[in-house]
Amino acid sequence: MPVIERVEVRDIRFPTSATLDGSDAMNPDGDYSAAYVVLHTGDPELCGYGLTFTLGRGTELCVTAAEYLAENLVGLEVDGMVGRLGSIYREVLVDSQLRWLGPDKGVVHLAKAAVMNAVWDLVARRERKPVWRLICDMTPEELVAACDFRYLEDVLTQDEAIDMLTALSPTREERVAELLRDGYPAYTTSPGWLGYDDDKLRRLCEEAVADGWDHVKLKVGRSLDEDRRRCAIAREALGQDRVLMLDANQVWGVREAITWVNELRSFDPLWIEEPTSPDDVLGHREIRRHVAPVGVATGEHAENKVIFKQLLQAEAIDFCQIDSCRLASINEIVPVMLMAAKFGIPVCPHAGGVGLCEYVQHLSVIDYVCISGSLAGRMTEFVDHLHEHFVDPVVIQRGRYVTPTAVGYSIRMRDESIGTYSYPDGAYWRGSSDGVAASPEARGHVARSLG
Amino acid sequence: MPVIERVEVRDIRFPTSATLDGSDAMNPDGDYSAAYVVLHTGDPELCGYGLTFTLGRGTELCVTAAEYLAENLVGLEVDGMVGRLGSIYREVLVDSQLRWLGPDKGVVHLAKAAVMNAVWDLVARRERKPVWRLICDMTPEELVAACDFRYLEDVLTQDEAIDMLTALSPTREERVAELLRDGYPAYTTSPGWLGYDDDKLRRLCEEAVADGWDHVKLKVGRSLDEDRRRCAIAREALGQDRVLMLDANQVWGVREAITWVNELRSFDPLWIEEPTSPDDVLGHREIRRHVAPVGVATGEHAENKVIFKQLLQAEAIDFCQIDSCRLASINEIVPVMLMAAKFGIPVCPHAGGVGLCEYVQHLSVIDYVCISGSLAGRMTEFVDHLHEHFVDPVVIQRGRYVTPTAVGYSIRMRDESIGTYSYPDGAYWRGSSDGVAASPEARGHVARSLG
Numbered sequence: 024m025p026v027i028e029r030v031e032v033r034d035i036r037f038p039t040s041a042t043l044d045g046s047d048a049m050n051p052d053g054d055y056s057a058a059y060v061v062l063h064t065g066d067p068e069l070c071g072y073g074l075t076f077t078l079g080r081g082t083e084l085c086v087t088a089a090e091y092l093a094e095n096l097v098g099l100e101v102d103g104m105v106g107r108l109g110s111i112y113r114e115v116l117v118d119s120q121l122r123w124l125g126p127d128k129g130v131v132h133l134a135k136a137a138v139m140n141a142v143w144d145l146v147a148r149r150e151r152k153p154v155w156r157l158i159c160d161m162t163p164e165e166l167v168a169a170c171d172f173r174y175l176e177d178v179l180t181q182d183e184a185i186d187m188l189t190a191l192s193p194t195r196e197e198r199v200a201e202l203l204r205d206g207y208p209a210y211t212t213s214p215g216w217l218g219y220d221d222d223k224l225r226r227l228c229e230e231a232v233a234d235g236w237d238h239v240k241l242k243v244g245r246s247l248d249e250d251r252r253r254c255a256i257a258r259e260a261l262g263q264d265r266v267l268m269l270d271a272n273q274v275w276g277v278r279e280a281i282t283w284v285n286e287l288r289s290f291d292p293l294w295i296e297e298p299t300s301p302d303d304v305l306g307h308r309e310i311r312r313h314v315a316p317v318g319v320a321t322g323e324h325a326e327n328k329v330i331f332k333q334l335l336q337a338e339a340i341d342f343c344q345i346d347s348c349r350l351a352s353i354n355e356i357v358p359v360m361l362m363a364a365k366f367g368i369p370v371c372p373h374a375g376g377v378g379l380c381e382y383v384q385h386l387s388v389i390d391y392v393c394i395s396g397s398l399a400g401r402m403t404e405f406v407d408h409l410h411e412h413f414v415d416p417v418v419i420q421r422g423r424y425v426t427p428t429a430v431g432y433s434i435r436m437r438d439e440s441i442g443t444y445s446y447p448d449g450a451y452w453r454g455s456s457d458g459v460a461a462s463p464e465a466r467g468h469v470a471r472s473l474g
Numbered sequence: 475m476p477v478i479e480r481v482e483v484r485d486i487r488f489p490t491s492a493t494l495d496g497s498d499a500m501n502p503d504g505d506y507s508a509a510y511v512v513l514h515t516g517d518p519e520l521c522g523y524g525l526t527f528t529l530g531r532g533t534e535l536c537v538t539a540a541e542y543l544a545e546n547l548v549g550l551e552v553d554g555m556v557g558r559l560g561s562i563y564r565e566v567l568v569d570s571q572l573r574w575l576g577p578d579k580g581v582v583h584l585a586k587a588a589v590m591n592a593v594w595d596l597v598a599r600r601e602r603k604p605v606w607r608l609i610c611d612m613t614p615e616e617l618v619a620a621c622d623f624r625y626l627e628d629v630l631t632q633d634e635a636i637d638m639l640t641a642l643s644p645t646r647e648e649r650v651a652e653l654l655r656d657g658y659p660a661y662t663t664s665p666g667w668l669g670y671d672d673d674k675l676r677r678l679c680e681e682a683v684a685d686g687w688d689h690v691k692l693k694v695g696r697s698l699d700e701d702r703r704r705c706a707i708a709r710e711a712l713g714q715d716r717v718l719m720l721d722a723n724q725v726w727g728v729r730e731a732i733t734w735v736n737e738l739r740s741f742d743p744l745w746i747e748e749p750t751s752p753d754d755v756l757g758h759r760e761i762r763r764h765v766a767p768v769g770v771a772t773g774e775h776a777e778n779k780v781i782f783k784q785l786l787q788a789e790a791i792d793f794c795q796i797d798s799c800r801l802a803s804i805n806e807i808v809p810v811m812l813m814a815a816k817f818g819i820p821v822c823p824h825a826g827g828v829g830l831c832e833y834v835q836h837l838s839v840i841d842y843v844c845i846s847g848s849l850a851g852r853m854t855e856f857v858d859h860l861h862e863h864f865v866d867p868v869v870i871q872r873g874r875y876v877t878p879t880a881v882g883y884s885i886r887m888r889d890e891s892i893g894t895y896s897y898p899d900g901a902y903w904r905g906s907s908d909g910v911a912a913s914p915e916a917r918g919h920v921a922r923s924l925g
Contacts, residue, residue, distance in 0.1 A: 050570055080542065080571040084535050084581060091531065119501055120531040126724070126752070126775065129580015130535060174751040177728035177760065273577070277628035300625040301577070302780040304755060305787055309628065326579065326777075329753040336756050 025064035025101045025149075027071075030093040032086045032137075033059040035436065036079055036446040037377060037409055043218025044408055045375070048244035049272040051218070054079030055377040055409060056446070058086045058134060059436060060093060060141040064101055071145025072435040075137035075348040076376040081130075082446065088134035092116050096142070105146050105157075108169035112139060112354040128326035132351055139352035140382070144432035154432040155388040158353070159195055163188035166393070170357050174329050178336060184361050191396045198392045206423035207387045208402040210238030210268065212375055214257070217242040221256055228260035235421035237265050238402055240296070244271035247286055254290040263291075270296035273324070277306040281313040294318040294342055301325055307339035320344055323373035327351070331359045335366040342400070344373045347382035356386060357394070364395045375406035380417045381433040384424045412440035476515035476552045476600075478522075481544040483537045483588075484510040486887070487530055487897040488828060488860055494669025495859055496826070499695035500723040502669070505530030506828040506860060507897070509537045509585060510887060511544060511592040515552055522596025523886040526588035526799040527827040532581075533897065539585035543567050547593070556597050556608075559620035563590060563805040579777035583802055590803035591833070595883035605883040606839035609804070610646055614639035617844070621808050625780050629787060635812050642847045649843045657874030658838045659853040661689030661719065663826055665708070668693040672707055679711035686872035688716050689853055691747070695722035698737055705741040714742075721747035724775070728757040732764040745769040745793055752776055758790035771795055774824035778802075782810045786817040793851070795824045798833035807837060808845070815846045826857035831868045832884040835875045863891035 039045050040052040056079050062071035075085055095115050104111065116135055125131050147154045158166060163185045172181050214227030224241075231239050241257050243250040250269075257267055269292045275283060280298035295317055299306045301324035311319040322344030325331055334340045343363040350356045363370050370390050372383035380403075387403045395401070403424060410416035414435040418425040427433050443450045487507040490496050496504050507530050513522035526536055546566050555562065567586055576582050598608045609617060614636045623632050665678030675692075682690050692708050694701040701720075708718055720743045726734060731749035746768055750757045752775035762770040773795030776782055785791045794814040801807045814821050821841050823834035838854045846852070854875060861867035865886045869876040878884050894901045 049573070053571060053574070076574075078571040078574040080569060081539065081575050081582065084538060084575060087535060087538075088532065088581075118531060120504060120529040122500070123504070123527075123529040124532050124535060124581050124584065128576075128753070128777065129582065130539075130575050131532065131580065133575065174727055174754060174757070177757065276625055300780045302579070302778065303625060303784065305784045306625070306628065306780075324577065327753065329751045329757075333754065333756045 025066045025069055027062050027096045027099050027101065028065055029063040030090065030097060031061040031063065032089045032093065033061075033441060034082045034086050034446045035059050035441060035444050036082060036452070037444055038451065039408070040079070044216060046216045046218030047242040047270065047272040048217055048274040050078060056082045057377055058082055058089050058137050059441070060089055060137045062093070062096060062141050062145050064145075069101065069145070069148060071141040071148065072431065073137050073139070073141025073144055074378050074434055075133040075140070076379055077133070084130045085134045085137065088121070088131050089137045091118065091121065092135055093138045093141075096138070101145060101149050104142065105150065108142065108146065108354065109171070111142060112169075112171055112351070113173075127329070127351075132327060133348060135351040136348045139354060140348070140432060140434065143353055144434060148431045151430055153385065153427050153430060154353070155385040155392075155427070158389050159199060159392050163192060166357065169354060171328070171354050172358055175332055175358055175362070178332050179358065179362050179365060183365070184358070187361060187364065188393055191393060194396070195392050198396065202388055202391065202426045206420060206425045207384065207391070208398060209405045209419065209422055209424050210240060210266070210402045211236045211405050211407070211422070212240040212270070213405075213407045214239055215241035217245055221252065224253060225256050225260055228257050232261060232265065237422055238268065238293075239265065240268040240270055240404070242272065243269045243287070244274040244283075247283060250287060254287055258290050266293050267291065268293050268296065268320070271298050273297045273300055275299050277303070277309050280310050284310070284314040284317055288314075288317060292317055294320040296320040296344070297324070302330070304330065304333040304337050304339055307334060308337045311339055311341065318342055320371065322346060323349065325349070328355050328359050332362060335362050335368060340368060343368050343370045345370060345386065346373045347379055347386060353386075353389075357389070360386075360390050360394045369397075369400035370395065371401060372403050374404040375408065377409045378413065378434050380405055380410065381413055381415070384417055384427055385432060387424065388426060412436050412444075476517045476520055478513050478547045478550050478552065479516055480514040481541065481548060482512040482514065483540045483544065484512075484892060485533045485537050485897045486510050486892060486895050487533060487903070488863075488895055489902065490859070491530070495667060497667045497669030498693040498721065498723040499668055499725040501529060507533045508828055509533055509540050509588050510892070511540055511588045513544070513547060513592050513596050515596075520552065520596070520599060522592040522599065523882065524588050524590070524592025524595055525829050525885055526584040526591075527830055528584070535581045536585045536588065539572070539582050540588045542569065542572065543586055544589045544592075547589070552596060552600050555593065556601065559593065559597065559805065560622070562593060563620075563622055563802070564624075578780070578802075583778060584799060586802040587799045590805060591799070591883060591885065594804055595885060599882045602881055604836065604878050604881060605804070606836040606843070606878070609840050610650060610843050614643060617808060620805060622779070622805050623809055626783055626809055626813065629783050630809065630813050630816060634816070635809070638812060638815065639844055642844060645847070646843050649847065653839055653842065653877045657871060657876045658835065658842070659849060660856045660870065660873055660875050661691060661717070661853045662687045662856050662858070662873070663691040663721070664856075664858045665690055666692035668696055672703065675704060676707050676711055679708050683712060683716065688873055689719065689744075690716065691719040691721055691855070693723065694720045694738070695725040695734075698734060701738060705738055709741050717744050718742065719744050719747065719771070722749050724748045724751055726750050728754070728760050731761045735761070735765040735768055739765075739768060743768055745771040747771040747795070748775070753781070755781065755784040755788050755790055758785060759788045762790055762792065769793055771822065773797060774800065776800070779806050779810050783813060786813050786819060791819060794819045794821045796821055796837065797824045798830055798837060804837075808840070811837075811841050811845045820848075820851035821846065822852060823854050825855040826859065828860045829864065829885050831856055831861065832864055832866070835868055835878055836883060838875065839877060863887050863895075
């Protein structure tokens with residue numbers, strides 16, 4: 024009977040700021056990073072792996088918080104965990120003193136995501152299943168018991184959730200077979216980073232078309248002239264039949280967003296993503312009312328399920344972009360996907376960063392098979408960065424995610440990558456010639472706000 | 475010309491969990507703590523002091539984040555800072571990589587509050603004024619320039635803010651004279667902690683009445699029977715003419731809150747505070763509609779000004795409870811007070827903890843003198859804990875805050891207190907006989923959720 028004996032949390036940082044991969048109007052120079060959790064059991068062949076995604080500086084805050092929370096798992100028997108996922112989330116990984124630092128948001132919540140993601144991975148590995156399969160094999164009652172519905176019951180009760188899941192249970196295996204055959208629809212953000220020049224943007228858009236992508240997302244929001252020029256380039260490369268999405272990464276106020284998006288309407292974007300503060304539910308509602316038929320999408324910074332509840336209640340969004348590491352793992356994500364289904368809003372998970380694509384491929388399967396039963400309007404973000412660091416990286420074919428079959432949550436990193444990019448002691452950071460990025464003194468470095 | 479030469483951030487923890495001071499339905503065992511910032515200048519007589527309030531475990535997360543942010547102040551000349559408070563807030567204390575960990579919420583935002591509070595303290599000390607006086611001496615344009623209006627302009631533009639401040643400018647000194655003479659109205663939470671037994675509750679309520687308090691707040695939410703009994707005790711001790719407020723510390727869902735509060739309506743509470751998740755703007759609106767004439771109060775966990783904007787827009791609250799350390803200092807608090815004034819909602823600052831009373835006495839003066847011009851429905855929380863650790867502690871007379879006259883923001887801690895309660899190396903924590911609270915191994919201790 025394996026038991027969680029020891030917890031290891033690593034600070035892993037990739038020097039992506041050197042190439043401006045991932046550059047947008049709010050995040051000009053991120054170093055894609057992770058607080059990476061390993062739950063060690065007595066069995067050396069059985070560990071649980073999880074991470075939360077970060078942007079470089081401050082990753083060690085999430086590491087410290089994850090260490091706090093994960094210590095409470097030491098001594099738990101792995102075999103009983105599949106039936107205790109709800110109480111682990113709601114009771115074991117709760118600390119009334121740490122709660123003040125959120126609650127349910129920011130560093131501590133990101134850390135909880137890393138730890139709980141590792142728990143789901145561990146349970147799935149023990150059961151010899153991919154995480155999506157583990158969940159598709161749960162009864163509606165088991166899945167609801169694993170979730171956290173606190174503060175949601177005015178919009179979705181547990182009984183309603185069971186009813187929704189039960190309605191789709193008889194046909195689950197048909198959808199599983201479909202996804203194993205066809206994969207899940209995706210879109211790419213790889214061409215459109217704000218730090219890329221026009222030639223690179225054009226070339227990458229053309230390559231995306233050649234690779235079979237029908238949906239491409241572009242970063243906007245630095246200057247309106249630039250956005251017009253970049254949208255024209257992208258639209259020309261994509262043609263009129265492919266779909267263009269725009270992402271402003273929160274740079275605008277509400278009124279500014281409305282004006283700016285309407286200036287770009289002629290490029291026929293499907294959605295404007297993160298037009299303003301992620302906390303501004305009513306602001307998103309106002310924007311949505313004034314930029315239609317352009318849709319409003321948000322969620323990668325929606326701090327917890329209560330924000331999603333309100334975005335849906337207020338009819339503030341057209342696309343629900345859950346994040347696998349900002350929401351505290353499947354226990355919180357499944358309730359959000361259930362609420363989205365109830366309101367008829369498609370879930371289009373946020374991905375990219377490091378490891379997020381590996382995670383969301385599971386979440387999209389769960390959504391289709393168990394929760395929404397529909398692919399209409401659904402697609403999962405894909406960005407072609409950093410997959411080489413994972414033991415079981417995502418596979419994309421002709422613009423679709425190939426459904427993963429390896430056990431677990433697909434997030435185990437390669438030992439070599441951990442050795443190289445551990446911060447600050449990994450080989451890259453000790454030896455890098457990039458002084459600013461590499462030195463611990465980079466802690467003091469401040470990138471000025473663009474605002 | 476003094477310059478900020480060095481930054482010191484301390485982890486200070488007071489073992490309040492030993493006495494259940496501060497116990498409520500969500501926080502059964504907090505150790506009132508602080509990440510305490512000292513900005514050292516070349517002049518040994520001139521430092522800036524600031525803190526953010528925490529509950530014990532995790533304080534070091536705020537310490538680390540405050541160190542990150544405050545390092546960016548090193549080298550700044552003190553004499554120029556009074557005209558640069560806005561750019562320090564919006565540009566110097568911004569880090570695009572740390573931003574991912576919020577944004578503008580949680581650990582990083584709490585840390586920003588500590589650092590920016592220290593900046594305001596330093597500037598006021600240099601000008602030889604209390605912080606409230608420093609601000610009352612600013613022109614409307616200067617004060618607006620010091621603030622952050624990002625994401626607010628759909629509700630309050632900077633021009634409107636200047637107009638509001640200008641309208642009250644000619645009469646500022648009348649209100650200053652009034653407050654110097656009479657003090658600012660306050661209420662006490664000291665009698666009502668949930669960990670106190672009935673006899674202690676009754677005795678403390680009677681003492682509060684004897685000390686001249688007209689407004690007393692009680693913690694509720696653990697059990698309805700218990701709440702009925704405790705409310706009856708408090709109401710009997712207070713009589714019908716004094717005011718009772720209730721505080722549930724977020725334990726309820728929306729529907730549960732409505733039912734529970736209506737069960738307590740016969741005790742005639744002025745407000746129910748934090749009835750549900752602090753993130754649930756629409757939930758507060760729903761509760762408010764169904765518990766009137768009991769008012770709804772919230773704010774101590776409202777993560778930033780965008781949440782307050784929505785609470786006001788949605789007509790979700792009757793009382794606006796800003797927190798001096800969760801909002802990132804005066805730069806963010808003044809815009810919230812301006813919005814509250816525009817919507818006609820009284821600001822009743824949250825206090826207690828450690829140092830919060832010292833801070834909010836300044837904020838209430840600023841609100842009355844510069845922003846609202848009214849005392850109607852206004853009162854500032856007071857809790858009689860831990861004031862002995864400050865060099866310039868608050869003074870209360872007959873249920874009112876005596877307007878502070880010492881220079882700065884009143885938050886400098888006594889050297890002896892720092893030496894005793896620094897964690898984990900202070901004399902108390904090294905020598906305490908309270909093993910659980912005192913040992914660094916307490917990190918692993920988890921208080922189970924009540925939910």
